[in-house]
Amino acid sequence: MKKNESIQKHKKRHRVYMSWEFEAAVEDLNKMSEQGWHITYFSRFSQSYVYDPNVTYRYQIDYTETIADPTRYYETFRDAGWLTVRCAAGEWNIFAKPYVSGQPEDAYLIYTDEKSKKEMLRRSRRFVGAVLLMYAVIIPYMIFSLVRDWLFMHISDIEVIEIWTPVLLSVTAYMFVRWYVSVRRMEKGKKARRFHYYAFAAVSVAVILASVISILLNIFGLI
């Protein structure tokens, strides 16, 4: 073996994937693999790739809650030629299969009928439904108590925490709503829109900064 053949090129990327963005992730992984970069480790915030221009992989992501029979589950995929990708992204299971040119793309699908695909999507939004229900109770109550205090107290008597908790909660609630809506779109066979995490992060940071400033102002007795 020539010396330079034994040196492997590695690359790290930091893309953020929200838990419903498995379709977008599959697209990205396939695209990277076509350029010779194959995923070796995946998390929702960072991904490691290794370079090998001689192969191409096709990827698939399965969303599972607790797998009832993990041995049987992984065996079913392995026997059909799927390799597992090291993955730290909760309920995501990433599989890779070497691409043979000329083979139809549907040979690289793990869900081959509408029924089972829908079952998978439904699994992925079951948790969100529960969270949204909780928010549906908490947020109106918080807004109600805020308005009530506003009406019957001096504005300076309202604890800062009373203002920013509902705001922060609303920001996270928005994320869950996006999750729910995206999965519903996918269930209807449409593509989910990409999540603009930069905008989301900017809004969250702005909210936190605003609350920190108001707390500081409060401490120094300026409000």
Place this chain on the structure above:
Amino acid sequence: MGKQSEPLTESYFYILLCLYGGDNHGYGIMQMTESLSGGRVKIGSGTMYGATSNMLKKGWIIECPELGGERRRMYRLTDEGRRVCLEEYRRLSELVASAKTVVEENA
């Protein structure tokens, strides 16, 4: 008998069909399905795991170890599974017979 059940999906029907003649493992079922349907029906691993899990739960199939060879996990049709498969076969035959009558009448 006579329990009204909803039509099986193509994947479900093919899985039962592939086990009708004898035990088989998951990948074997996938390959057999593809060749039986002339490449039209493919069963992916996710679909396969979900379907076999459901069928195990419903008692249509059971797991059994392969004798000799690679000792892979095999699936075997139960009497109930055989009944479901035959019932679907009869339903499909009836559909085809009806279609044949109508189409030939209006040929």
